[in-house]
Amino acid sequence: MKNLLPIALLILASTSSYGAFNSDGNSNGSGYSGGYKTDIRNGGYNTDDSRDNYYADDIDDANSGAEAAPKVNNTSKPASSAPAAAITKVKEDNPVAVVPKSNPDAGKKIQKVTKGGVVTYSWASSDQLAQNEPDSEVEIIKVDNSGFSNGVTLLPTASTCRVENIGVNTANLVYYGSAMPFKDLAKMTAPWDADSPLDVDANGYIKSLGADKARTIITDDNWGRDANDKRYVVLYDGEGKLDFHLIKPKVIKSEPGRIEIELQYGRAGMLQTSTNPANYLRNIRIVPIENEQDYDKTITRKEYRDAWNGVGVMRYLNSQRTNNSTEVEWSDRQKGTTFGAKKGQSLEDIIQMSNEMNTSPWLLVPHLANDDYFRQMAIYVRDNLNPSLKVHIEYSNETWNFGFQQAQYLYQLSQKNGTSRQTEYGLRSKKLFDVWGEVFGGNDRLVRVIGTQLFYPWISEQIMKTPGLADSVDALAVGYYIGHEFSDDELIQKVVNMTDEEVFDHLHNVSLPAAEKVLTEQKAIAEQHNVKLIAYEAGQHLLVGHKWREDTQIVNRFVELNRSPKMYQLYLDMYKQWNDVGGELIVWFQTTYKPGKWGNWGLLENISQDPSSAPKFRAFKKILSDNGC
Numbered sequence: 272m273k274n275l276l277p278i279a280l281l282i283l284a285s286t287s288s289y290g291a292f293n294s295d296g297n298s299n300g301s302g303y304s305g306g307y308k309t310d311i312r313n314g315g316y317n318t319d320d321s322r323d324n325y326y327a328d329d330i331d332d333a334n335s336g337a338e339a340a341p342k343v344n345n346t347s348k349p350a351s352s353a354p355a356a357a358i359t360k361v362k363e364d365n366p367v368a369v370v371p372k373s374n375p376d377a378g379k380k381i382q383k384v385t386k387g388g389v390v391t392y393s394w395a396s397s398d399q400l401a402q403n404e405p406d407s408e409v410e411i412i413k414v415d416n417s418g419f420s421n422g423v424t425l426l427p428t429a430s431t432c433r434v435e436n437i438g439v440n441t442a443n444l445v446y447y448g449s450a451m452p453f454k455d456l457a458k459m460t461a462p463w464d465a466d467s468p469l470d471v472d473a474n475g476y477i478k479s480l481g482a483d484k485a486r487t488i489i490t491d492d493n494w495g496r497d498a499n500d501k502r503y504v505v506l507y508d509g510e511g512k513l514d515f516h517l518i519k520p521k522v523i524k525s526e527p528g529r530i531e532i533e534l535q536y537g538r539a540g541m542l543q544t545s546t547n548p549a550n551y552l553r554n555i556r557i558v559p560i561e562n563e564q565d566y567d568k569t570i571t572r573k574e575y576r577d578a579w580n581g582v583g584v585m586r587y588l589n590s591q592r593t594n595n596s597t598e599v600e601w602s603d604r605q606k607g608t609t610f611g612a613k614k615g616q617s618l619e620d621i622i623q624m625s626n627e628m629n630t631s632p633w634l635l636v637p638h639l640a641n642d643d644y645f646r647q648m649a650i651y652v653r654d655n656l657n658p659s660l661k662v663h664i665e666y667s668n669e670t671w672n673f674g675f676q677q678a679q680y681l682y683q684l685s686q687k688n689g690t691s692r693q694t695e696y697g698l699r700s701k702k703l704f705d706v707w708g709e710v711f712g713g714n715d716r717l718v719r720v721i722g723t724q725l726f727y728p729w730i731s732e733q734i735m736k737t738p739g740l741a742d743s744v745d746a747l748a749v750g751y752y753i754g755h756e757f758s759d760d761e762l763i764q765k766v767v768n769m770t771d772e773e774v775f776d777h778l779h780n781v782s783l784p785a786a787e788k789v790l791t792e793q794k795a796i797a798e799q800h801n802v803k804l805i806a807y808e809a810g811q812h813l814l815v816g817h818k819w820r821e822d823t824q825i826v827n828r829f830v831e832l833n834r835s836p837k838m839y840q841l842y843l844d845m846y847k848q849w850n851d852v853g854g855e856l857i858v859w860f861q862t863t864y865k866p867g868k869w870g871n872w873g874l875l876e877n878i879s880q881d882p883s884s885a886p887k888f889r890a891f892k893k894i895l896s897d898n899g900c
Contacts, residue, residue, distance in 0.1 A: 298562035332619065377416075435631075435856070440586045440859065463885045491541040493877060495609070586635075587635065596639065598637040601643055606619065622651070635664075661718055665721075747805070755814070766825070775841060809845065809860060813829050842890035842894075
């Protein structure tokens, strides 16, 4: 079912451990995927950015400008005589287009005409407005200059179209990542490292430096950087000396606070050899030279925005480093001012990205976070997220999965309190939802999510029995994966000699029917509690069992299968099944991922991949197109 927001030009200058469960919810390590204890979807590599990764060959991974015209029902229409820049936001209850206070168009009126499913905009004369034509609907929009509350602004990059029920999980933000959402490379670098402990401030900048050289990695170039994308400028405050190592960028010009460089291809590193403790080197940015003056106005790259245009929801599981998080206090979090990506992507950048891309963020809260963390996070989102966007909130991730510390934590808590892991998860989730509802003054902008294990509806039932929880939940979320049984030791060895046809016949004739059975059961539980059934992750689960990751033949075979044109139809069939069962929002896993021994999780292998060689991505875009974007 289509569920599209009104067209608006927004312009203002886990891997699943499918292990079998006993009646108490504990994994017995059997069943799907053999009860893995590592999160392969997040990439079982380089997760701690430890020093021995700096030189090892371990690079496995996972201008601003307005749209010319709105895109409606897969048809591009010019904005008639009204400049596209004048139409910035449409509210159904009280239509108003919002422009900057200085905009000369403030006070004018715009005519929105809907005819045959196609929307066009034009200036409306103050004394003679358009008359309704047969089978058309005319709406008059006043151009206001009120802006958004709390200083929230919509930037020139906001999408003109979005499908509410289609989402995607973001990739991990790391120097070896394949997504590269940001213009500023410093947002994905490794933290400073040296042979002896470093004296750093709360943001990870070095306050004093002895005889050691501190080092970091800027990028591994896994994101498919264009050959012309090589001129960058390193900007910084304070006094100190920066140099480069590994595949050294070429220094074009250097002066205090500013170094022009030309990136070579491959692993680029940066060194800090000195600093002034009284005015230490800080606030490092590494941005394309053409964006030197405006990199912070629109932080996302155009290529990234274009690839995911139309997506209604982005889930920031890997970006937030939710799994195994150690964050307790609000001050423990990754901040917008933190150097590098030690703890992933900051909330500040997530919210700005959401505003720029016109996507509702799906945020996860660390399992150890205290109540003040809940509250401060809610306040920041309330005050800074575009008020037309909703926010999905979820307490931690896959708390049923004993491969993660959050599951172990809740189990220990249940042992202490004489409850169950599911109850402890439900209680903490309810507290999260209550705090956010209080901060937001209600739940209209919230989608309160309970995560569960697809193949064990019993877990869903136990969670929803938590006292007082059922009335505080909006959605029951499952991980909708196909093909995890190929990690079975016997089947994984057979796949090398199976043809593509045989593998995909199995997926269609065995995997899809098995998934449909449990999806139907989960849908019934959701309906029983009057909540939506949604998918927090979805896609293929063809991965290499932990003891087969070094078998090149098997690894390559799974890569081949993920590149098979047949994967296109599998994703379309999954989406059809999801709709047939009655599922609503489906959030695919994930944007990009470099294929290899840790899996093949990306819709794209890197953000620059030719879509013609990316069957999963083409299916994803086809789904968006069929829904009007």
